[in-house]
Amino acid sequence: MPPIRHTDNPIIKPSDVVPSRSDFEVVCVFNAGVARLGEEVILLLRVAERPRGSRADRHDAPIYNPQTGEVEVKSFHASMPGCDFSDSRFFRTPEGTYLTSLSHFRVARSRDGIRFDIPEQPSLFPANEYEEFGIEDPRVTKIGDTFYIVYAAVSRMGITGYMASTKDFVAFERHGVIFHPTNKDIAIFPEKINGKYYALHRPSPVFLGKKDIWLAESPDLHAWGNHRHLIGRAVDGWDSGHVGGSAVPFRTEQGWLEIYHGVDSNQEYSLGALLLDLEEPWRVLARSKNPIMKPEASYEKEGFFGNVVFTCGVLVEDGVVKLYYGASDTYIAYAELSLDEILESLV
Amino acid sequence: MPPIRHTDNPIIKPSDVVPSRSDFEVVCVFNAGVARLGEEVILLLRVAERPRGSRADRHDAPIYNPQTGEVEVKSFHASMPGCDFSDSRFFRTPEGTYLTSLSHFRVARSRDGIRFDIPEQPSLFPANEYEEFGIEDPRVTKIGDTFYIVYAAVSRMGITGYMASTKDFVAFERHGVIFHPTNKDIAIFPEKINGKYYALHRPSPVFLGKKDIWLAESPDLHAWGNHRHLIGRAVDGWDSGHVGGSAVPFRTEQGWLEIYHGVDSNQEYSLGALLLDLEEPWRVLARSKNPIMKPEASYEKEGFFGNVVFTCGVLVEDGVVKLYYGASDTYIAYAELSLDEILESLV
Numbered sequence: 001m002p003p004i005r006h007t008d009n010p011i012i013k014p015s016d017v018v019p020s021r022s023d024f025e026v027v028c029v030f031n032a033g034v035a036r037l038g039e040e041v042i043l044l045l046r047v048a049e050r051p052r053g054s055r056a057d058r059h060d061a062p063i064y065n066p067q068t069g070e071v072e073v074k075s076f077h078a079s080m081p082g083c084d085f086s087d088s089r090f091f092r093t094p095e096g097t098y099l100t101s102l103s104h105f106r107v108a109r110s111r112d113g114i115r116f117d118i119p120e121q122p123s124l125f126p127a128n129e130y131e132e133f134g135i136e137d138p139r140v141t142k143i144g145d146t147f148y149i150v151y152a153a154v155s156r157m158g159i160t161g162y163m164a165s166t167k168d169f170v171a172f173e174r175h176g177v178i179f180h181p182t183n184k185d186i187a188i189f190p191e192k193i194n195g196k197y198y199a200l201h202r203p204s205p206v207f208l209g210k211k212d213i214w215l216a217e218s219p220d221l222h223a224w225g226n227h228r229h230l231i232g233r234a235v236d237g238w239d240s241g242h243v244g245g246s247a248v249p250f251r252t253e254q255g256w257l258e259i260y261h262g263v264d265s266n267q268e269y270s271l272g273a274l275l276l277d278l279e280e281p282w283r284v285l286a287r288s289k290n291p292i293m294k295p296e297a298s299y300e301k302e303g304f305f306g307n308v309v310f311t312c313g314v315l316v317e318d319g320v321v322k323l324y325y326g327a328s329d330t331y332i333a334y335a336e337l338s339l340d341e342i343l344e345s346l347v
Numbered sequence: 348m349p350p351i352r353h354t355d356n357p358i359i360k361p362s363d364v365v366p367s368r369s370d371f372e373v374v375c376v377f378n379a380g381v382a383r384l385g386e387e388v389i390l391l392l393r394v395a396e397r398p399r400g401s402r403a404d405r406h407d408a409p410i411y412n413p414q415t416g417e418v419e420v421k422s423f424h425a426s427m428p429g430c431d432f433s434d435s436r437f438f439r440t441p442e443g444t445y446l447t448s449l450s451h452f453r454v455a456r457s458r459d460g461i462r463f464d465i466p467e468q469p470s471l472f473p474a475n476e477y478e479e480f481g482i483e484d485p486r487v488t489k490i491g492d493t494f495y496i497v498y499a500a501v502s503r504m505g506i507t508g509y510m511a512s513t514k515d516f517v518a519f520e521r522h523g524v525i526f527h528p529t530n531k532d533i534a535i536f537p538e539k540i541n542g543k544y545y546a547l548h549r550p551s552p553v554f555l556g557k558k559d560i561w562l563a564e565s566p567d568l569h570a571w572g573n574h575r576h577l578i579g580r581a582v583d584g585w586d587s588g589h590v591g592g593s594a595v596p597f598r599t600e601q602g603w604l605e606i607y608h609g610v611d612s613n614q615e616y617s618l619g620a621l622l623l624d625l626e627e628p629w630r631v632l633a634r635s636k637n638p639i640m641k642p643e644a645s646y647e648k649e650g651f652f653g654n655v656v657f658t659c660g661v662l663v664e665d666g667v668v669k670l671y672y673g674a675s676d677t678y679i680a681y682a683e684l685s686l687d688e689i690l691e692s693l694v
Contacts, residue, residue, distance in 0.1 A: 097555055129576075133555070157576045158556025177574040180530065180561055181552035205528035206551045208444055208480070209505025214527055223570035227524040229476075229504045 003293045003323065003335040010299045010331030011114055017047055018120040020104065021071075024049040024062070027101055028304050030326030032108070033138035034248075034313030035147055035169075041315065042169055043108040043116060043324060043332065044123070044138045044149065048101035048304075059085050061098035063133060064126035071102060071126075088304055089329070096156060102126065103134035105151075107169045113315075113322065114334060124172055130155050130162060139312050141188040141248050143197075148221060150186045150199075153177065161186040161201065163221070178224060185213075185244035188221065189256065189281070197221050198281050200230070200245035200258065211242035213260065213274075215282050228282045231274065238262050238270045238291045246271060247314045247323075251278070254343055255285050259323070261310055262291065269308040270294035271325070273342050286346035292337060293323070303328025350640045350670065350682040357646045357678030358461055364394055365467040367451065368418075371396040371409070374448055375651050377673030379455070380485035381595075381660030382494055382516075388662065389516055390455040390463060390671060390679065391470070391485045391496065395448035395651075406432050408445030410480060411473035418449060418473075435651055436676070443503060449473065450481035452498075454516045460662075460669065461681060471519055477502050477509060486659050488535040488595050490544075495568060497533045497546075500524065508533040508548065510568070525571060532560075532591035535568065536603065536628070544568050545628050547577070547592035547605060558589035560607060560621075562629050575629045578621065585609050585617045585638045593618060594661045594670075598625070601690055602632050606670075608657055609638065616655040617641035618672070620689050633693035639684060640670070650675025 014026040026049050033044035051060045051073050061074045076083060082094040090099050105124040108116035126135055133154040141148045146165050149172075153162035158181025166172045179186055185202035197218040204211050212232040216224040234240045239262020247259040256276040263269050272288030295307045306328045315322040321337040361373040373396050380391035398407045398420050408421045423430060423440055431439040437446050452471040455463035473482055480501040488495045493512050496519075500509035505528025513519045526533055532549035544565040551558050559579040563571040581587045586609020594606040603623040610616050619635030642654045658672040668684040 154555065156555060157559065157579075158550065158552035159554065160574065176572070178572045180526070180548065180550045180563070180574040181556045182529075182550070182554065183527070201527065203505065203527045203529070204553045205505035206553050207506065207529065208501065208503060209528045212504065216527070218570050218572075219566060220570075223565050223567075223572035225523070225525045225565075225570035227507065227527040232504075 001338060001341055003337045005297060006114060006334040008114060009297065009333040009335075010327055011334050012043075012045065012108070012116060012118070012332035014330065017045070017106070017118055019049055019052075020047075020122050020125070023052050025052045028103075028330050029332055030329055031137045031310055031312050032324055032326070032332055033105075033140035033149060033151075034315060034324050035140045035142060036315055037169060039111060041110045041113040041116075042140075043110070044140055044169070045106045045108050045118065045332065046103050046136055046138065046326075047106055047122070048103045048134070050101045059083075059091050059100070061091075061100065062102040063098070064102065064131060066127070066129045066132060074098065099133050099154065101134070103136045105135060105138055123169070124149075124164065127174070130157065130160055130177055132156065135162070137184070137312055139187040139248050141190050143188075143190060143221075148188055150178065150188060152184050158182055159184055159204075175222060178222060179216075185246065185261075187245045187248045187258075189249055191251070193281060194279065199224065200249065202244040211244065213243055213245055230276075230282065231284060231287060234262070237289070238264050238268075238294065239272060239288075241265055241267070246311045249276070250314070250316050252339065252343060256281055257339075257342065259292070259311060259314060259321075267307065268295060269310050271309055271311060273346055275343075275346050288345065290345070292342055292345065293325075293335065295328075297327070297333075299331050299333060300327040303330030305329035309333075348685060348688055350684045352644060353461060353681040355461060356644065356680040356682075357674055358681050359390075359392065359455070359463060359465070359679035361677065364392070364453070364465055366396055366399075367394075367469050367472070370399050372399045375677050376679055377676055378484045378657055378659050379671055379673070379679055380452075380487035380496060380498075381662060381671050382487045382489060383662055384516060386458060388457045388460040388463075389487075390457070391487055391516070392453045392455050392465065392679065393450050393483055393485065393673075394453055394469070395450045395481070397448045406430075406438050406447070408438075408447065409449040410445070411449065411478060413474070413476045413479060421445065446480050446501065448481070450483045452482060452485055470516070471496075471511065474521070477504065477507055477524055479503065482509070484531070484659055486534040486595050488537050490535075490537060490568075495535055497525065497535060499531050505529055506531055506551075522569060525569060526563075532593065532608075534592045534595045534605075536596055538598070540628060541626065546571065547596065549591040558591065560590055560592055577623075577629065578631060578634060581609070584636070585611050585615075585641065586619060586635075588612055588614070593658045596623070597661070597663050599686065599690060603628055604686075604689065606639070606658060606661060606668075614654065615642060616657050618656055618658060620693055622690075622693050635692065637692070639689055639692065640672075640682065642675075644674070644680075646678050646680060647674040650677030652676035656680075
């Protein structure tokens with residue numbers, strides 16, 4: 001059975017989000033961290049903003065300045081020599097690479113899991129030198145009564161894995177860079193395994209190596225080591241371009257289930273499943289030959305960066321995988337999948 | 348006063364090292380880890396070997412196979428389309444990048460610090476899937492009665508930071524990958540600072556970021572976190588290409604002294620000094636405007652990869668910095684520098 005997409009999809013659109021300042025516009029709301037807090041579903045939304053009123057002859061990069069605490073806009077003329085403005089997400093100039101938008105997080109809350117209240121102001125905003133180009137793609141893992149949030153902190157120094165925590169999604173504490181550049185798609189397992197914490201992560205190596213999924217372990221969630229290579233891209237098919245962890249892994253009777261993303265040779269982002277041994281999570285038991293979800297709906301095929309379904313988290317309740325996902329790097333959408341059917345597809 | 352190079356330089360040459368097998372030749376012996384063990388000076392030599400009898404029409408890559416435990420040679424014809432054979436250290440093919448030599452370590456011992464006994468067999472040889480392209484550039488840090496060795500483990504999965512340890516340089520224990528790819532030039536500080544271990548490391552980021560020096564901390568030497576950016580390349584001069592840690596840092600009254608390497612725009616590798624706060628080693632107190640040593644002698648300018656002086660460790664005894672260094676990626680050489688003069692140069 002294919003994923004059941006909600007009839008109200010996309011459930012959150014950029015126009016549903018008030019920009020953090022009047023001269024900016026929200027261009028994307030996507031790739032949300034997911035948690036249940038009592039009766040509420042929490043989405044930690046990634047909100048991407050840029051200066052309002054784009055001009056064809058100008059390319060703007062909104063940048064957080066940690067010295068002043070303000071967001072400043074750096075502008076480049078479209079005719080500037082030595083620049084590449086071909087990608088909607090970033091551009092290259094002789095003095096460096098810049099992002100076209102600046103991302104922050106907002107805590108959206110819902111009772112029914114579909115209609116969300118979105119605050120008018122950011123909940124977590126860039127706040128230090130590692131975050132000057134934004135904070136992106138949060139994964140939320142509940143351990144005890146604390147929610148640990150790992151996100152990509154982006155700056156001219158690189159893309160790092162940064163950790164924050166909260167107990168209530170009102171007050172947040174930052175804990176620093178836990179994975180050095182270049183790393184993305186970090187998801188901490190929700191419980192210790194034989195006395196150690198584990199996390200999936202996705203380095204982007206140079207010279208040798210590919211964008212593969214690795215596993216790390218930690219005594220304390222802050223320091224990570226014993227890195228082990230888990231899976232690389234497939235020889236062909238939906239995940240033959242590169243791979244990365246996506247949702248926070250969750251326990252099933254058969255093993256840890258990870259919903260990961262794969263990219264094919266046409267830059268289409270789909271989702272598949274990975275089954276890891278419960279006691280020795282570095283042992284890969286099974287992996288999707290076919291994606292469990294791929295871009296099919298119009299909102300998944302067209303947007304800021306089209307042909308993308310991407311998740312940072314799911315809720316698993318009553319045998320249903322409740323998938324909150326970014327569509328076309330523009331929207332939040334919702335779909336339900338049967339946990340049993342995912343597991344059966346891995347046999 | 349410039350460095351005083353030893354009159355016997357280079358003190359170790361490839362012809363001084365017996366190859367590990369009769370059909371291989373030693374092409375380089377360089378970038379050694381350094382330790383004092385009782386009356387002896389220990390050099391953990393990086394020895395690079397390749398198949399004997401190179402042919403103009405063929406390029407060979409010696410590769411350790413972790414399944415068989417054997418080294419196998421992969422050959423590519425010089426006329427193969429889509430290849431780049433222009434660098435002496437590696438070549439690129441449509442199926443991947445390969446190194447032209449395979450490195451292992453040997454424990455060389457000396458009473459006078461100049462004339463070394465070199466064993467005929469490897470002391471530490473590639474032994475797992477992370478090391479199939481070799482083990483390189485060891486840094487040795489003594490903590491208590493244990494010597495911790497961190498080296499670059501190179502494979503098709505990337506360049507990682509791998510840790511081993513020994514008490515006697517006879518028996519070694521491996522501890523796994525402590526820094527995920529891409530990372531190099533990892534050097535652990537010789538003592539805890541306010542209850543935590545610290546290490547310098549040098550990620551090679553993609554998309555955003557440069558080859559800069561970072562600092563990490565650890566509760567146990569195995570897991571590393573709280574990564575902080577320390578220094579980047581200079582605007583111009585000897586270290587304006589990129590930088591990386593080199594020697595294991597050592598304590599002085601003024602601060603932690605790190606001898607790091609810098610590369611200029613002509614790919615010339617020189618050495619400079621970095622002074623870090625004793626209590627808060629993420630605070631940079633001073634940095635060399637001019638190199639403390641640059642390639643000048645013939646053996647530093649010509650070799651497998653010329654115009655390189657590079658160190659993985661020093662001994663600091665009686666105010667003298669005894670520098671063991673790799674010259675032209677081919678030889679081990681020795682020079683002495685005055686610690687006071689290095690510190691004065693940083694004012």
